[in-house]
Amino acid sequence: MNHREEVKVTLTRDLGLFDITMIGVGGMIGAGIFVLTGIAAGEAGPALMLAFLLNGLITLFTAASYAELGSAFPGAGGGYPWVREGLSPFFGFLVGWMDWFAHSVACSLYALGFGSFSARLLRMAQVPFFGLPEEQASVVLAVVAAALFTYINYRGASETGKVGNIVTMAKVLILGVLAVFGLRALFLRPDWTSEFVPFFPNGFHGVLIAMGLTSIAFQGYEIIAQSGEEVVDPDRNIPRAMFGAIGIVVAIYLLIAFVLLGAVEPPDGSPSWQFLGLYQEQAVVEAAEKLMPYGSLLLLLGGLMSTLSALNATIYSSSRVSFAMGRNRDLPGFFGQVHPVRHTPHWAIFFSGGLVILMAVLLPIRDVASSASIMFLLVFMMVNATVIVLRKKRPDVRRPFRVPLLPLFPLLGIFSQIFLSTYLFNLSPIAWYASLAWIGLGVLFYFTYARRMEALPEPVRIIHEEIVAVTQYSVLIPVSDVNTARLLGILGAAIAKDRGGELFALHVVRVPAQLGISDGRFFLKQGKPILEAVIEEAKRYDVPVHTMIRLGRHPATAIIDTAYERGTDLMILAWPGYTTHPSAAFGSVIDLVAKNPPCDLAVVRFRRREPPRRILIPTAGGPHAALAIDLAIAQARQYREESGEESIITLFYVLPEDATPTQEARVCRILEEQSRHYDYPLVCKVARASSVVEGILQEAEDHNLVMVGASAERLFEQRLFGSIPEKVARECPKTVIMIKRYWPLKSRLGRLLAWWQGEG
Secondary structure (H helix, E strand, O other), X not given: OOOOOOEEEEEOOOEOHHHHHHHHHHHHOOOHHHHOHHHHHHHHHHHHHHHHHHHHHHHHHHHHHHHHHHHHOOOOOOHHHHHXXXXXXXXXXXXXXXXXXXXXXXXXXXXXXXXXXHHHHHHXXXXXXXXXXXXXXXXXXXXXXXXXXXXXXXXXXOXXXXXXXXHHHHHHHXXXXXXXXXXXXXXXXXXXXXXXXXXXXXXHXXXXXXXXXXXXXXXOOHHHHHXXXXXXXXXXXXXXXXXXXXXXXXXXXXXXXXXXXXXXXXXXXXXXHHHHHHHHHHHHHHHHHHHOOOHHHHHHHHHHHHHHHHHHHHHHHHHHHHHHHHHOOOOOHHHHOOOOOOOOOHHHHHHHHXXXXXXXXXXXXXXXXXXXXXXXXXXXXXXXXXXXXXXHHOOOOOOOOOOOOOOHHHHHHHHHHHHHHHHHHHOOHHHHHHHHHHHHHHHHHHHHHHHHHHOOOXXXXXOOOOOOOOOOOEEEEEOOOHHHHHHHHHHHHHHHHHHOOEEEEEEEEEOOOOOOHHHHHHHHHXXXXXXXXXXXXXXXXXXXXXXXXXXEOOHHHHHHHHHHHHOOOEEEEEOOOXXXXXXXOOOHHXXXXXXXXXXXXXXXXXXXXXXXXXXXXXXXXXXXHHHHHHHHXXXXXXXXXXXOOXXXXXXXXXXXXXXXXHHHHHHHHHHHHHHOOOOOOEEEEEEEEOOHHHHHHHXXXXXXXXXXXXXOOOOOOOOOOOHHHHHHHHHOOOEEEEEEOOOHHHHHHHHHHHHHOOOO
């Protein structure tokens, strides 16, 4: 038989519309609304609301470009590769170079915001910070926060989708509470309309300054397009999530601006916009103090939460840009290296963290915000140009979403972004000087290094794939190391051989959030020896074997998706006998799979490897026990073919010590009746013991293998296999296989319940 040894590589998509929308909302409602509202109000006055509205409109132009490019090239990863293909390698490099700087400077803004809020909180608690003035303490705290999150990203820890959703909703809730108290104060104030007159105290000049300054508060929606590889149904969900997120954010910004401008009454009788401008990055905190009980404390906590969340996400984003440039040889090769243990782009993270700290120390917060806004506006301008060029250059590419009225919307985006970025010179000349210095350094670096590297031959990265035909019966074995792969390969191949089926080995590469999903391909070498161990065992049984390496964030989701996609009949998982997760019975992966299995399931606690000469099946009847008998017979038949010996399979029942002879005779008749349904000789045995578990453990001493079906449980009981099988698996010195038959109705109800509880 021909055993093909190629490896199929696939990705796991596990972000739904709600998840990806929350990622976009969380990316935009970061530190911007907390840190920049006061500064922008001081420039625009009540027309801050108009600045937010116009910024939202301009954002829609660029979002449409991102939606088209993201749906047409979902695996590309964002503006850098799009511009590289659409315009030229030089402009692609320049966009990547500016995008790296923009994210790093934005991260500096969030770090400074965190430092300012932290220093304010320490002052409120009357805790001295090494005797430093509040302004210096805020910078030191900003540096500490940036260094800490650089290290966290290096370690590979990051917000999961669920945690990110919770943080985002908490930020929205805090702003919602502020809005409710603000509206109450506003309607109790008869002269609130006077705060909006004059509407343009600094003319339209102030509106333009505020628009340029706060444009960074609308940055974040592009993360949706960059996550295209992880999104379920990206054709529909990416555009819907992008425009939905922008709509939510614009509504929140307008509401907060309206409340702060109309409800706050400064003690000196000055206009509210001057009061907000006076307190700069802490204006929202000061306003909350006047509008609601414990307002400053609540908003400080919200600001800290927002800045920390944004800090973490932006270090991760900036390192991904420099990592991609390192892989494409636009930056030195070490930027594209992945840590062999952490699986994170460690050099890209460290250099990005260093850039964040440098900008936080060198520039005031107003100049940092202006620098980030300038760079993002220039990057978005080039993405808008790219969508026009690629529509003509690559008409063959399928575009599930198309920018309407092309080239009108992208051109409106380009002109508005050029205008706003240049207008920011009026607010912060030093921000433009810093931006031009970075761009000039990038141009010099490109012509002295990157262009020379582009001329070298492209390194070959081969990924083996195969198209497989599924036989009538398929056994899926997820494998994570060579030793487990061999043991599961032996067990799975024996069952597949008996059923005339195939063995399908799956290795899941967990890709940390610091890398794109497709970057997990760099770890393929680690998975191939594991799959080769399965292939070797399958050859001994002359069983068709197919292999897959799947890339994903969550191994359990990848395993379940594979089982459904392939129509798996039996899945076999290995359990080491312990778990590092205190809330999980068998570990996070097995718990999630076993709770609502997508097919028949066997979980094995391997002990010393012994031939299955004597197999013990504790049984009380039921579908799980019947499946255990079927699988035991399959192993016995294959053992007979290999060795010529007959395995002894014992159906075993434990009675209480005080059971009567009548009860024992009745159980014996039931076991004998059960054994007559099989074409393999089965031994029936009844024993007395103080407990069922104790009786099974005593009998197991004379056997090589114990196979126990899940005990009967109620539909919503939390135990995965029942108390008896789980205790036997933990305490028995012999290999134990716990069996659970697939029940379609219960599995669907269980998945529905998990979704309702927020577990799915």
